[in-house]
Amino acid sequence: MAFGSVKIDGQISLVYIDRDKEVAYVMDDFFEQQSMVPIRNMNRFIQLYQVQWWEEIKEFFREKTSQGLPIDSLCLTAPIPEPMRNIVCLGKNYLDHIKEITSMGIGSDTPSAPIYFTKATHTVIGPSEKILSHEKITQKLDYEAELAVIIGKKGIDIKQEEAESYIFGYTIANDISARDLQQNHMQWYKGKSLVTHCPTGPWIVPKESLPYPPYLPIRAYVNDELRQQSNTDQLLFGVSDIICDLSKGYELRPGDIILTGTPSGVGQGFSPPKYLKRGDVVTCIIDGIGSLSNPVE
Numbered sequence: 309m310a311f312g313s314v315k316i317d318g319q320i321s322l323v324y325i326d327r328d329k330e331v332a333y334v335m336d337d338f339f340e341q342q343s344m345v346p347i348r349n350m351n352r353f354i355q356l357y358q359v360q361w362w363e364e365i366k367e368f369f370r371e372k373t374s375q376g377l378p379i380d381s382l383c384l385t386a387p388i389p390e391p392m393r394n395i396v397c398l399g400k401n402y403l404d405h406i407k408e409i410t411s412m413g414i415g416s417d418t419p420s421a422p423i424y425f426t427k428a429t430h431t432v433i434g435p436s437e438k439i440l441s442h443e444k445i446t447q448k449l450d451y452e453a454e455l456a457v458i459i460g461k462k463g464i465d466i467k468q469e470e471a472e473s474y475i476f477g478y479t480i481a482n483d484i485s486a487r488d489l490q491q492n493h494m495q496w497y498k499g500k501s502l503v504t505h506c507p508t509g510p511w512i513v514p515k516e517s518l519p520y521p522p523y524l525p526i527r528a529y530v531n532d533e534l535r536q537q538s539n540t541d542q543l544l545f546g547v548s549d550i551i552c553d554l555s556k557g558y559e560l561r562p563g564d565i566i567l568t569g570t571p572s573g574v575g576q577g578f579s580p581p582k583y584l585k586r587g588d589v590v591t592c593i594i595d596g597i598g599s600l601s602n603p604v605e
Contacts, residue, residue: 312511331376351563386434394426401569408577431506446486452570453528453592456481459564471551538571
């Protein structure tokens with residue numbers, strides 16, 4: 309079960325997705341039953357979301373099979389097409405990735421505290437949308453499959469044992485990186501923030517649908533070649549660690565997106581490197597969430 313954003317007749321609508329039946333339901337009827345104006349903005353939905361809605365929504369659509377739309381007939385957008393704030397990311401958060409990045413000129417020391425950077429909001433695209441190669445400014449375009457955590461409520465100085473209660477759900481992200489810009493500028497913001505360089509989706513799986521912590525197999529393919537394969541249980545700093553540490557003096561807000569880091573197998577880690585090029589298709593898969601695929605143009 310999941311929540312997604314779709315474009316229907318040029319307008320964004322929220323859908324409840326029954327992944328077992330491979331159908332989606334536009335949620336307008338549910339909101340009207342709640343005596344609410346239909347919500348079509350995922351940020352607003354997350355802000356208003358109530359814990360009991362999860363069971364109520366499942367029950368509401370259980371018998372409405374005739375209203376279900378085949379998932380493969382929908383134009384899915386990014387679950388949060390317009391994030392309210394920059395995407396927060398973690399670097400060097402899988403031990404196997406730390407071992408491979410010596411060749412990338414980033415340094416190979418194991419961090420004693422989380423390494424944070426951000427990506428601009430204009431990087432976000434959805435499933436099947438094109439990753440622009442920006443060939444005039446970068447020749448070292450790379451991929452990074454990542455588990456993305458979606459924050460569900462406002463909080464600051466969050467205790468580790470309370471971290472889960474601040475989560476709305478999870479999705480997949482591809483932290484596309486221009487390695488030459490990343491290195492030339494001596495920091496990561498520019499090289500991580502080119503337009504279209506944060507595919508997300510295909511939907512958000514609420515935390516109620518997954519175990520906690522979310523120990524899930526994660527993979528990335530370029531065309532048909534498996535490049536990355538790991539499990540989120542290999543995170544150096546786990547989800548609770550991240551939320552607790554990041555929130556120290558920093559207010560988390562509903563709809564915030566946190567990318568938790570990538571495992572080994574990125575393009576620059578190969579010898580010779582395997583950078584992305586026009587015509588490639590990158591597919592990131594996290595079991596329990598889904599598959600996110602985007603072509604490079």
